[in-house]
Amino acid sequence: MTLELIGISVLWLFLFGYLIVASIDFGAGFFNAYSIFRGKQHILNKIIKRYLSPVWEVTNVFLVFFFVGIVGFFPKTAYYFGTTLLIPGSIAIILLAIRGSYYAFATYGELKQKRFAFLYGMSGLFIPASLSIVLTISEGGFVTMEDTGPVLHYWTLFTSPLTWSIVVLSLTAVLYISAVFLTWYAYKAKDKPATELMRKYALIWAAPLIITAAGIIVEMRYHNPEHFERLIDLWWLFGLSFLLFAGTVYLISKRKRYGLAFGLLSGQFFLAFFAYGMSHLPYLLYPFLTIYDSFTNEAMAIALIIAFIAGLGLLIPSLFLLLKLFLFNKDYVEGKRNDFA
Amino acid sequence: MGNEESVFFSRVLTELTLSFHIIYATIGVGIPLMIMIAQWVGIKKQDEHYILLARRWARGFVITVAIGVVTGTAIGLQLSLLWPNFMELAGQVIALPLFMETFAFFFEAIFLGIYLYTWDRFENQKKHLLLLIPVAIGASFSAIFITIVNAFMNAPQGFDLVNGELININPILAMLNPAMPTKVSHVLVTAYMTSAFVLASIAAYRLLKGSDHVYHKKALFLTMKLGLIFSIATAVIGDFSGKYLAEYQPEKLAAAEWHFETEEGAPLILYGVLDNGEVKYAIKIPYALSILAHSKPNAEVIGLEEFPADEIPPLYIHYLFDIMVTIGMWLTLLSFVYWIGTMRNWSFIQSKWYRWLIVLGGPLAIIAIEAGWWLAEVGRQPWVLRGIMKTQDAATTSGHVDTMLVLFAGLYLALGIGSIIVLTRMFRKNTVEQELIDREIEKAGDKL
Ligand code: HDD
Ligand code: HEM
Numbered sequence A: 001m002t003l004e005l006i007g008i009s010v011l012w013l014f015l016f017g018y019l020i021v022a023s024i025d026f027g028a029g030f031f032n033a034y035s036i037f038r039g040k041q042h043i044l045n046k047i048i049k050r051y052l053s054p055v056w057e058v059t060n061v062f063l064v065f066f067f068v069g070i071v072g073f074f075p076k077t078a079y080y081f082g083t084t085l086l087i088p089g090s091i092a093i094i095l096l097a098i099r100g101s102y103y104a105f106a107t108y109g110e111l112k113q114k115r116f117a118f119l120y121g122m123s124g125l126f127i128p129a130s131l132s133i134v135l136t137i138s139e140g141g142f143v144t145m146e147d148t149g150p151v152l153h154y155w156t157l158f159t160s161p162l163t164w165s166i167v168v169l170s171l172t173a174v175l176y177i178s179a180v181f182l183t184w185y186a187y188k189a190k191d192k193p194a195t196e197l198m199r200k201y202a203l204i205w206a207a208p209l210i211i212t213a214a215g216i217i218v219e220m221r222y223h224n225p226e227h228f229e230r231l232i233d234l235w236w237l238f239g240l241s242f243l244l245f246a247g248t249v250y251l252i253s254k255r256k257r258y259g260l261a262f263g264l265l266s267g268q269f270f271l272a273f274f275a276y277g278m279s280h281l282p283y284l285l286y287p288f289l290t291i292y293d294s295f296t297n298e299a300m301a302i303a304l305i306i307a308f309i310a311g312l313g314l315l316i317p318s319l320f321l322l323l324k325l326f327l328f329n330k331d332y333v334e335g336k337r338n339d340f341a
Numbered sequence B: 001m002g003n004e005e006s007v008f009f010s011r012v013l014t015e016l017t018l019s020f021h022i023i024y025a026t027i028g029v030g031i032p033l034m035i036m037i038a039q040w041v042g043i044k045k046q047d048e049h050y051i052l053l054a055r056r057w058a059r060g061f062v063i064t065v066a067i068g069v070v071t072g073t074a075i076g077l078q079l080s081l082l083w084p085n086f087m088e089l090a091g092q093v094i095a096l097p098l099f100m101e102t103f104a105f106f107f108e109a110i111f112l113g114i115y116l117y118t119w120d121r122f123e124n125q126k127k128h129l130l131l132l133i134p135v136a137i138g139a140s141f142s143a144i145f146i147t148i149v150n151a152f153m154n155a156p157q158g159f160d161l162v163n164g165e166l167i168n169i170n171p172i173l174a175m176l177n178p179a180m181p182t183k184v185s186h187v188l189v190t191a192y193m194t195s196a197f198v199l200a201s202i203a204a205y206r207l208l209k210g211s212d213h214v215y216h217k218k219a220l221f222l223t224m225k226l227g228l229i230f231s232i233a234t235a236v237i238g239d240f241s242g243k244y245l246a247e248y249q250p251e252k253l254a255a256a257e258w259h260f261e262t263e264e265g266a267p268l269i270l271y272g273v274l275d276n277g278e279v280k281y282a283i284k285i286p287y288a289l290s291i292l293a294h295s296k297p298n299a300e301v302i303g304l305e306e307f308p309a310d311e312i313p314p315l316y317i318h319y320l321f322d323i324m325v326t327i328g329m330w331l332t333l334l335s336f337v338y339w340i341g342t343m344r345n346w347s348f349i350q351s352k353w354y355r356w357l358i359v360l361g362g363p364l365a366i367i368a369i370e371a372g373w374w375l376a377e378v379g380r381q382p383w384v385l386r387g388i389m390k391t392q393d394a395a396t397t398s399g400h401v402d403t404m405l406v407l408f409a410g411l412y413l414a415l416g417i418g419s420i421i422v423l424t425r426m427f428r429k430n431t432v433e434q435e436l437i438d439r440e441i442e443k444a445g446d447k448l
């Protein structure tokens, strides 16, 4: 493996981590708002809060890791994406800021108002939508090089079916991932009504997810034939991913082994996400930027990789401790302990 | 929008975001250490008051951390959005500490979650205290790593620039740049100092507002003692920072001191106004600048005359320097008198006016932090990377920065107000007296 590939794989892995943990977070906010709207808040409120409270800051760091890392490994991305993403990037930051601070205010500061909970839930849909635009842009066709530098064409972007399919995919993925996870979590919490409710949502969102995902592959054929070819070359990875998807849906619908179902779901997204990422290579921004011509110097690359390995040595045991104390602690999950400061 | 405008608005937006982030970041660096000390004292003295103190600080800390995290995320992304050229160039040399910083964040975030939600889980309080150590380490290392990046901007090294290409890059050497030691230590120690005075001002405020509980007195005495220690350290390291400047960035020191001509035995100028290049109404301390710069009363200090006119930073940084140093001296004095006074039972330190002065100390320390950063950053102008890249060449070419500025200003306003409201409500609703009863706390001394 070349240094370039190691670099991008590390980043992609963390982006995958963000995809999963953030989806759970965003979806939970949405379901919470929806249940308030439907007058069923009591069903979901507790389990969502119990899961999110100790981990929300960790979720955010996955994202920070990704954008700091990409500028480190591929400094030219700062120039290309930095110049073009000013508006979508700023909007995403503002939404993230409102969401993060509201969460803290509401949970620790007891600032509870329905209106805010509603806004909070909606922000969980707008953030993935605005972040997913980055993937769309990277497919090429929306940025041109002018004398002043790269320029993003908003009109082309917002009238492209590809943009909207990716947005819809990001939304369905968020809701589906979150619903499957919360089904499992509610089940562990021995909370029957919440399990049933989340299970229903999981099944509802399964079909839209797989339809939009397949739809995007078809659209790619028109938008970026070169990328489409490479996607097709990796058909077996997508096929495997689909099998895992089918397994999750089967288990959920039979009310069996929710933990395994979430494991299969992680596998499904892992395969699809990496297959998509591999087919995207070598481009970071089609056709201007590849991982090879934007790569940092060798000395920095090696230093970053060493730092990364050392960092993981610290991180993995700590994450494990976090999971052990909260996700896998029976008393905590069942709500018998709170122990907040 | 022309590029000059983009540059202008990018600067304003960077200034705004950083100035806002730095308030919460500084508190975020310092408070974990304060919590740790309070909890430690509580365990050692078997005094539940200190433990409750730690517990209440931790609760408030969550709110400031949240704002620190979201504004930090903003500045992290904004660096690439607003200064793409700078990040592309600097990224090649100084990405390492930025990257390591994210691990520090991870570490802090994970253990903060654990610490907050395990307050009564352990029989042995010491185990719980252990969980706070990674939080404090993570927070301080965030500050260390980001300050290393900033130090690099002031004294870039670890690469060669040949025909606009960076070669022979050495990331470790870049991190160990000459600005690093003084900058990192000054930033850390001022963060601890500021946190101590902010907490002291809360305790003093409670005492003024009718609660005469010994809990607040203990809090005040502890934080003032810590404030004294850290403000002395601040002044000492600040002096080293001056020596660093004299050696490596003489134009910044000269501009901060309105020192126009190179001379021996230079006086230190405090305050005053500039009238056609003449300094008026200033306090002059003979030889003090030479001492600050080189530890010798007769040493030569380089003046502004030796630099090209377009490389001289704005002269208003003089006032920023004065504000920072004055506040530093004042807070040292205030906490010293309080400490001596408590030992000797001087009654005036219990008086209303003295407590009001302490209440003022927290905001003053924050003003000093702001003044210090503005001095350091504006004093580096016109360079973004000193000697390598000018600020005006680093900015984005994208339009719409002005709109973003308005949006972010609104955001920070909301966050600032929101955090204050939430914090006051949190503690007003749940008073110390009430909590002491609720928790059936008995094991506590009634003396300092
Ligand atoms: C509570 C805040 C506070 C206080 C009381 C002081 N400082 Fe400070 N100072 C800072 C907070 C600060 C800072 C915010 O941490 C800065 C900004 C950038 C940096 O490196 O540290 C800083 C920068 C800074 C610089 C510029 C360093 C550079 O640009 O590289 C100098 C020369 C001093 N300080 C010197 C002093 C002296 C002699 C003080 C005497 C008491 C002092 N500071 C008190
Ligand atoms: C958190 C503490 C910091 C504060 C409060 C701060 C504040 C400022 C201020 C006030 C300026 C404006 C100078 C001027 O326009 O005349 C500035 C410039 C700048 N700072 Fe810092 N800074 C901090 C740390 C950093 C760090 C660690 C970095 C880099 C990683 C950085 C990157 C920049 C850049 C790129 C500029 C150039 C833009 C400009 O001149 O406005 N700053 N900063």
Ligand code: HEM
Residues within 6 Å of the ligand: A057, A060, A061, A064, B018, B021, B022, B024, B025, B026, B027, B028, B029, B064, B065, B066, B067, B068, B069, B070, B071, B072, B073, B074, B075, B076, B079, B105, B106, B109, B139, B140, B142, B143, B146, B147, B187, B191
């Ligand atoms: C240009 C300068 C800066 C950048 C790019 C930056 C970036 C960030 C980011 C991305 C976060 C959020 C991390 C998370 O998700 O947990 C953050 C938080 C934080 N930053 Fe900054 N930061 C800057 C300046 C500073 C400075 C100068 C300090 C210290 C003196 C500092 C101390 C912290 C701390 C302690 C946190 C954690 C939040 C808290 O505990 O309150 N930052 N910063």
